[in-house]
Amino acid sequence: MKILFVGDVVGENGVNLLRKGLPELKKEYSCDICIVNGENSNESGTGMNSRDAQDIFACGADVITGGNHSMRRANMALYTENEFVLCPANLLYSEEGCGVATVDLGRHQIAVINLMGVAFIDNHRNPFFELDKILKNIDCKNIFVDFHAESTAEKQAFANYADGRVSAVIGTHTHVQTNDEKILPKGTAYITDAGAVCAENSVLGVQPQLAVEKQKYLKPVQFKVAEGPGYVDGVFVETDNQGKAVKIEKFRKFVKL
Numbered sequence: 001m002k003i004l005f006v007g008d009v010v011g012e013n014g015v016n017l018l019r020k021g022l023p024e025l026k027k028e029y030s031c032d033i034c035i036v037n038g039e040n041s042n043e044s045g046t047g048m049n050s051r052d053a054q055d056i057f058a059c060g061a062d063v064i065t066g067g068n069h070s071m072r073r074a075n076m077a078l079y080t081e082n083e084f085v086l087c088p089a090n091l092l093y094s095e096e097g098c099g100v101a102t103v104d105l106g107r108h109q110i111a112v113i114n115l116m117g118v119a120f121i122d123n124h125r126n127p128f129f130e131l132d133k134i135l136k137n138i139d140c141k142n143i144f145v146d147f148h149a150e151s152t153a154e155k156q157a158f159a160n161y162a163d164g165r166v167s168a169v170i171g172t173h174t175h176v177q178t179n180d181e182k183i184l185p186k187g188t189a190y191i192t193d194a195g196a197v198c199a200e201n202s203v204l205g206v207q208p209q210l211a212v213e214k215q216k217y218l219k220p221v222q223f224k225v226a227e228g229p230g231y232v233d234g235v236f237v238e239t240d241n242q243g244k245a246v247k248i249e250k251f252r253k254f255v256k257l
């Protein structure tokens, strides 16, 4: 199965970059399914509401994942009403099933799981135990995990814990694509972070001068999304008929607006 995953889409500018860049990427990789992290797709740069989710689906996503900002512009209804819009399964206040989607494509079935780390970020349920619980109820060979976390050590440890039990553990949240994509010994594809969809001239998608003010003076600054040309970051994962990863390739597609 050919799986295309796109990292955190930042703001309306990110959605515009996705709209322009995604169709070509989907064709290039002739993917069976496209998964996009939308936790920053709101015009404010944090959170996602139902209109933002519809925009991402219209760009070509089949499943949308989230993270620590999932509930900032929405309530649980967004995630209970659409089975293909996910928030992390281990949020203390999430409802059963909101972090897992099963997609039946006829020839292929895939379960998409969204989990959050707990190191240096919000303190939700332990993702290791949560994964065990979720996997007991999944009957698919292809299992994709968007692991939304801050700590590289937690991400790497989690991927090794999941190795051989899922097809891929793909990190999100830091908005910076890492250079460590690999297939773990038991067949799980892994990268610490898939990256983002945002303006090139930005700090993680935010206007640089505002990020400087916040970091220099530790002032509470109202972030604004940086606008202009940028890139669509992500990874392509291919699995065999047992759901083991046989290939992982990261990509960064530059897009002019």
Ligand SMILES: [Fe+2]
Pocket: 008, 039, 040, 067, 173, 174, 175
């Ligand atoms: Fe993000």
Ligand SMILES: [Fe+2]
Pocket: 039, 067, 068, 069, 148, 172, 173, 174
């Ligand atoms: Fe995040």
